[in-house]
Amino acid sequence: MPNSELMPIGFFAQRTGLTSSALRFYADSGLLPPAEIDPVSGYRYYGADQVARATALRRLREIAMPLADIEAVLGSGADEASRLLDEHVSRVVEDAAAAHRKAAVIKSALGKASGLPITALKGPVLADAVEQVLTATAHEPGMPVLAGLRVEATHDAITLTATDRYRLSTRTLVPAEPPAQTWAGTVNGDELRAAVAEIRRSALVRLEAVPHGIWLRVADREDRHCRLLTEEFPDYRLMLASLGEITTRTTVSKELLLRALEEHPGERLALHIASHGVNVVSEDDEDDKHTHHPLPATTTGHPLRISFELTTLYPAVSTAIGPEVMLDLRGDDQPVTIRSAARGDLTTLAMPIKSARTA
Template structure:
């Protein structure tokens, strides 16, 4: 190849977006050797065919990918290169999360007064409850409190609550040791999801309130700190207290109801409750409903939900059967286990108009 068909290092640097010094480094490392080196002057020349590799190399390094991984990506086919990229991104995200956690712990300990003991709860029980209730949060909707989990401790119990305005989930735990005083705070949901990993592994977790967060003290492991949200949490107690009288009650198999919802053809689902059955119907009226055997008391009722509201409310219920307490077609339905009622979810219905 003649020099007329080659680019000097400066021109190739402009085409590829790499600096001349970076090109010399990558040439010496074997990742991007020049097409030709003048034996007298030592000038390096590159071909137009090398621009794509140079550009890809620059982009991969912008992702902070190590040279060994860059070489593997550049030498792989599309599928393997994609897998390696996903693997690298997952590691970067995990490393960033670890740094955030450590920074939060350091910040929380800077000039921090001794924490206020709140309660002690069994770790596996607390972790399971947090995961169940957090399904009712709504991250990224412009209302920070809806992305958090409300923790309330009293001398009798520890209560966890979350809401996305369409669902409200609450679970009450019996503490392993009686809470020493009343305390309430709304905990950052994302940080709590991460903390659950360590909480689950500890037989006993001690909750300790600090000025800007809450500590989860665990034996023989790293304590976890989660920030408190300053925004006001919705008045869920008023909502619960204002619920009307239950007019219809149905007990149905959780597994059968979930299967019917999973196979449901639309975004809106109707529950027709009557005559020892719950019928799961589609809003378009064209698809036949699925009739599930149920124990029903009270008035016959038709009520409609968004699938995205009803499905998680049912899926997080504990036990083989779910109990539905209904108050009318336009009132919240209470969904809980038929025989294990400490997890309760309220699901808001939608307009029954099929054209809506």
């Protein structure tokens, strides 16, 4: 290759985002040898066809991939390289989680302050409740509290609450032991979600508050620590207290409603609620021309047509407890309350969208 088609190491470094010292290191390790070395001056030159490999090498090092794994990735086809990348990321995540747990233990020891016992809950019950309520969380830039789960302990109950501004889910649990005292905090949702499997396999889980976090204490298993979020949780009690009067109530099979939502082709839909049943129709079908046979339902109050995003309504229905769900409606522009027809300890509010008829 003529020298005119080669790049000196400094120019190649600028093209690829790698430093000259890094290029020398990768050359010595055999990952990226130069295309040519001047036998007199020792200057290293690289070809344009090496830019892609150098760029990929830099990106792999940015995610802390070891050199041996990088060599395997660069020498593999797309499918095998993807598998190796997934394995590496999984190891990084696991190592980070382990480091976080160890750091929590160290901080607790440094503080030399005993935790504050909150309450004890049955592990499987707590795990189910956490999974149900966490469906209403969201990762919003600038609003980390929306990814958290609010835990509130009173003298006779534990309440879990989450909201993404379009849904609000809350579930009340009866503790296995009366709470020692009142307590409230917003727990990191991702860390709590990661602890669910461990919680589910524990007959009893004791909640213990420490500065900046809570401990989930379990017998014969590793205790789990979850951080507390410092941002103020939305005043959901004020929102619940300000809800308008219920004008329509309908009870429908959870299975049938979910099936209708799954089969609906659009991202938006409308519920047409009448005395004869509930129908899932297209949100932009102004005359309900494509109305199917309505789902059997027990309805009281005024007929109503209300529109939703599928991503808002479906999880609110799917997490309801029991074979039937009850929908309490207050108009086509007000939140709908969704809960079990038989049990009220899990309640979800879902926000409708503006109907195409009035848009």
